[in-house]
Amino acid sequence: MSLPIAIIGAGPVGLAAAAHLAERGESFVVIEAGERAGASVLRWGHVQMFTPWRYCFDQAAYRLLQSAGWQAPMDDEFPTGAELVERYLMPLASLPALAPHIHYRRKVVAVNRLGHDRQRGLDRKGIPFQLTLVDDTGEETSLLARAVIDASGTYRSPNPLGAGGVPALGERNAAAHIFYGIPDVSGRDRARYANRRVLVAGSGHSAFNTLLDLVRLGEVAPQTAVWWVIRREAAQFERIFGGGEADALAARGQLGMQVRNLVDSGRVKVVTGWQTAQVAMTDTGLVVSDGTRTLPPVDEIVVCTGFRPDLAPLRELRLALDPVVEAPTALAPLIDPNLHSCGTVRPHGVDELSHPEPDFYIIGMKSYGRAPTFLLPTGYEQARSVTAALCGDWEAARRVELELPATGVCSGPTGTETGCCSTIPALFSTTIPLNVTNRSCC
Template structure:
């Protein structure tokens, strides 16, 4: 290496050290990352696409989590809050999403070291390296990241960062209603009749669903919560009908289990089973959706059921089919993702939903989350790709390890500081960004 090359390398490294770490998303995991960086006196900026922090959880604020408060608060965040007189709410009580925001996330975001670094109404639309697309290697790890952002007025600008933590979640990227995973043919015809997961059918969205026929598509806990809400709405508003569409013969994820240590979650499955048996929910199983079409004011789902082609019509459709990571903004980042679940390759075997439930996922940190792009990490629900087994507690452990590594504290980063209950601590698959919280 020549003297000029050495001088250039030193200068680049010095500049990197002066730049902030960019955090994408101001939900529970993004704010936890911020809290850990505050404790380590490392500069950062948090970008939140919503008009307020935790926008996705606010959308589903009516949903009660299965996990009690003691499992929903990040340790570093708790230390910062308690230093300002905050007290943990009833540890054994499970809050709603709205309560999680109001009593924990908002007070955390309002602490001065964090509040001054959070920018809401700012969407991250791309991440790369300064003047280096993904094909160029020389000097890459010493080159700052460039984060392209767009504000609510459509204005675009760029900022430089020493590292990037993507905690943007997956709620904005629902899976397709189509059984093939591709965009549903005919979706444009019925788009105004399709609701995202977990509508507030007994509150904010009541007028839309009352006295109408709604089809809920999906086999997870968000589907179960919506189904039960619609059953109650039907009791209060005669003429309200509910159909449940699943691809298999049963919805394993919401089946009741005597082994589930979380009684509320076990009861959810039992209540859905009873509603189906009583005829309050019409079950359409083994239904593979092929396309959609509009018939007057109704949405028709066309699919296969065994060897038969079936057309199912209803007034409204709720897409509760789960979520997938939005990877479009990372096209210029060198990622190493599993071919199946789209999680970091070393993490994928630990979270495979065919093998693991929420509680059997091993604690993991920066090693399992690392990509070929040094200094870039996907954390939180987005790190799980399409696997619906995410825990907030596990996400907090992720950012503890990642922020320690970014601070140069390899020893702390490598430690495992999380012990989960034997059967997991799960919430609805919408209550906190994934199936578990």
């Protein structure tokens, strides 16, 4: 009996890969660490996306769902993360074509070639992959596969507060007062931030969302004070607010304008050119320093500095990853934030995602490494191309199509605005349209 294709992660992109394989009649298995499909998405389930439903569906998944009588949401409505799971991912994962092949509460801790470390074997293609799994009781099992698609994402691997890529001095000790990601300021985390002094670090849409939420909280809890630190110097500050009215995703454009208004009004205290070096716990609160400057004490810190891939389980595979971005080497130049402020992504698929390890692919947010410019349609196209290749349909695999909404502003290495492309800093890039709730985008 032939071995299945193993998919790591039952999020949007992992399930898209499963849907494409199901349509092709290919054997597959999905391994998910959480208790249900979209478990990581539910961690930001309170946040509303700034992309409408029409950008949230994979086409193979859409076809499978429609054939089962599923009622699609309205194209122009904006889902929350929880709605994405409840109205799309859970119905998809429950389909008879997918459900028997999804295994929950199992974490992949290692992937290797059966009996081979990364040094052994000239022709590794014919050797099965072995995935080591750990369930929630700690029991270990193994799974053999003919190919592996890693769609596990990055949300569980946030970047630290420290500017050097490692935790700042004292950051670990202060962990009880630091939140990484997007807190539910208006809901379950309200008591944690109401009438507290809060420092927000980061210049992406996740930080924007948090700032807006905290200012809104301050309207009913007036002692709430908000500091905002960003790495960019004052001369570059204006660029972080995005394309405004020129953005093809109107809600995303509104986000930057709203945060700009908060800064102008003085409701958020901004410090530019900041690189966190130390966090000290004192009797008056957390004192944060960049080595030369020290901020007033705060009670809580929210770190919105992006995410990075967890590559530890892939240690015994032969990967070709860019040393800077940690994305596949052919993809990295297209998305390197040192070269692009906005991910000028041309169509890409199996060729850009290939590694020296045959039949192994990283897709979705994890394929972008540390680059903060990922969109769900990009991941869906990756899934379509890679699954076609694994099924031997190379014509379809290389017929890559991708259209993304333009931001209205971006810059290349020279910093010139080109109005060319789509940018969503981080998988959970957020925005709040006027008089509406929080928004995020994949």
